[in-house]
Amino acid sequence: MILRRRTRPTTAPDPALRGTRPSAVGLLGAAVAGALSLLSFEPVGWWPLQFVLLGYFFYQVGMGSSVKRATLLGWAFGFGWSMGGMHWLTIALTRYGGLPAVLSALAIALLGLYMGLFAALAAGLSTWLRKRWSLPVPAFLLMVLPTLWGVSEWMRGWVFTGFPWASSGYAHDTAPLSGFAPIVGVYGIGVLVAVCAGCLTMLTQRRKLPAIGLFAAILAAGWGLKQIVWTHPAGQPITVRLLQGDIPQDEKFSAAHLGDILVRYRDMLTAAPADLIAGPETAIPVFPHQLPPGYLQLFRDYSARTGSFYLFGIPLASDAADYANSVMGIGPQGQSYRYDKHHLVPFGEFIPTGFRWFTNLMNIPLGDFTRGAAVQAPFPVKDQMVLPNICYEDVFGEEIAHNLREEARPATVLLNVSNLAWYGESVAIPQHLQISRMRTLETGRPMLRATNNGATAIIDGRGEVQATIPFYSQGTLAARVQGMAGSTPYIRFGNLLFLAIGALLLAGAWLLGRGRRTAKAQASD
Incomplete structure (x- = not known):
């Protein structure tokens, strides 16, 4: 063998x-x-x-x-x-x-x-x-x-x-x-x-x-x-003040702490003038009719006196069954603005069909919002057009590009207002900042971030973080921001x-x- x-x-x-x-x-x-x-x-x-x-x-x-x-x-x-x-x-x-x-x-x-x-x-x-x-x-x-x-x-x-x-x-x-x-x-x-x-x-x-x-x-x-560089400067830069109130999540919707929250944001929103003063998602955690008399009028008076524009989070209701996670805008000439969150979080902001039993197990307030329109106009702030997005809406780049593509006067500045205190001291905050940077790269627009406990930041139209506030702290971020106009291929085609x-x-x-x-x-x- x-x-x-x-x-x-x-x-x-x-x-x-x-x-x-x-x-x-x-x-x-x-x-x-x-x-x-x-x-x-x-x-x-x-x-x-x-x-x-x-x-x-x-x-x-x-x-x-x-x-x-x-x-x-x-x-x-x-x-x-x-x-x-x-x-x-x-x-x-x-x-x-x-x-x-x-x-x-x-x-x-x-x-x-x-x-x-x-x-x-x-x-x-x-x-x-x-x-x-x-x-x-x-x-x-x-x-x-x-x-x-x-x-x-x-x-x-x-x-x-x-x-x-x-x-x-x-x-x-x-x-x-x-x-x-x-x-x-x-x-x-x-x-x-x-x-x-x-x-x-x-x-x-x-x-x-x-x-x-x-x-x-x-x-x-x-x-x-x-x-x-896909986009170009538009108009004159604006001064901005971005607020980070650092309200503990277990106090944010507590009636016992509401007075302290309203005082904190009243003081922060009127501490100094700026072209744009922005507060985080649900900075004001109750409906306007639940606020002390004259509370919002304080901001209207301050806006008229200083020439400041306001954008801050507050729930807004059309009736008892129709309320939205919103951003309210106030201008010095009596302008009023409203942006309603379009892309809602399942279980946190709306209840999927057949899952009410699950959401009933949790103690999450304001859990069944009405959805805003897919395309909403930006807020004019002097030479700039500022388009808000709320919390994880900036994870959906196609929707932001769609708004820029379809709006007659597209935004030159993006503004994310968030509250990630829900997720404690986790990786959620730095990851969300990373997501916002990607949106600036896709659109060639700067992104302002006003958050409850981080990451409050300013990102330019090339994705570079220009300034930020330390996470889990109270503070204000002040800077000058240049808006950008023009379209990237991603804006045109998504x-x-x-x-x-x-x-x-x-x-x-x-x-x-x-x-x-x-x-x-x-x-x-």
């Missing part, structure tokens, strides 16, 4: 041909990798880590030809990603909502399982298309999987009203890829992040140099685009450019697969 020595293959094995089902260790590894994505966002900000984690996930998805295997791995990775990025929601449910810790943990885990379905869809559908189209490894890792990863994040931003917090592109607000934000927005950056991750995964294959070249080219292109590019990538992958199938058919003849 002749013994033949087994030789190793000369090329790296195709990851699609390894394994058929995920092990418990594989699922745990995917979930841990997803959870570690938290480190790529603020306050840690290790954005290169995101390439590595997604690359690991892509490699694991590519290791099996089973659609079921890829789907389960995607679900585990998406679950970990969501739990890492949104774990702070438990603080609102337990500390301030009064929900027992066990039920709070269960609710957030269920939310994570739901969020994980989007990554599962991306992984499972990519693997199905790979088999259906007979795709080569590069087309799968660099075209199909990155595109569907980006589409899954986009879907997460609007399905069932959407919750796009911790979308991958946000980690790159200061990185080279931020140069693409004015063109394709945060979801387009997410696709590019995934392409870069695919390039790292391609290093396990024989042809490494093209992948390294593509990775370097994407980063270089992003850095080059960062040098382009997410359509990102979706069109994704469609082209999928079409290109299909053509490559078709060519491969044709070549195989000819070879077999």
Whole structure:
């Protein structure tokens, strides 16, 4: 008998041909990798880590030809990603909502399982298309999987009203890829992040140099685009005073503390004049008819005397059953302005159908607001047009771009008023600041932030934080702000450019697969 020595293959094995089902260790590894994505966002900000984690996930998805295997791995990775990025929601449910810790943990885990379905869809559908189209490894890792990863994040931003917090592109607000934000927005950056991750995964294959070249080219292109200024100064700068009252959340809606809150904001709002004085979300936590006589008139008189304009959060009601989370505006010539929050928070600001039993378990005031219009006019402040957005509305960049695109006199300055005291001393505040920076990059407009306990800040039209107040402290931020006009490609087209590019990538992958199938058919003849 002749013994033949087994030789190793000369090329790296195709990851699609390894394994058929995920092990418990594989699922745990995917979930841990997803959870570690938290480190790529603020306050840690290790954005290169995101390439590595997604690359690991892509490699694991590519290791099996089973659609079921890829789907389960995607679900585990998406679950970990969501739990890492949104774990702070438990603080609102337990500390301030009064929900027992066990039920709070269960609710957030269920939310994570739901969020994980989007990554599962991306992984499972990519693997199905790979088999259906007979795709080569590069087309799968660099075209199909990155595109569907980006589409899954986009879907997460609007399905069932959407919750796009911790979308991958946000980690790159200061990185080279931020140069693409004015063109394709945060979801387009997410696709590019995934392409870069695919390039790292391609290093396990024989042809490494093209992948390294593509990775370097994407980063270089992003850095080059960062040098382009898409918008231009509009009018004269305005002086602003942004207020951070630092009202503890357990006191904010307490009748016992209402008098102290009203005195604090009365004093802060009238401490010194400015072209624009802005207070946070529900700075005044009760309806106008519940205020002491003459309280709002104080601000109207101060505005007329000093020439100051006011914007501050206050709930406003048309009747007992129709009330909104609003921003009130007051001008020195007797101007009145109202902005009503359009994108409401499920369970916190509106009750989804069939879930009143769940919200009844929590002690959250003003929990069923009326939705504002999708397009609302900005507030004229001297030469500038100031458009408010309330709390997590600035997570929805497409809606802000839509308002800028459709409004006859588009805003030159954006203003976010927030109250993140619901989430304690967590990563929610630095992550929200990061999200606001992405909105300035997409629109080329400065963003002012007036918040209850952070991050009160001024961000210019290029995404640079010009000034901020320390978190969890009372204070006022004063500065001069230059408004910006003009349109970025993202304002003009919103997410359509990102979706069109994704469609082209999928079409290109299909053509490559078709060519491969044709070549195989000819070879077999």
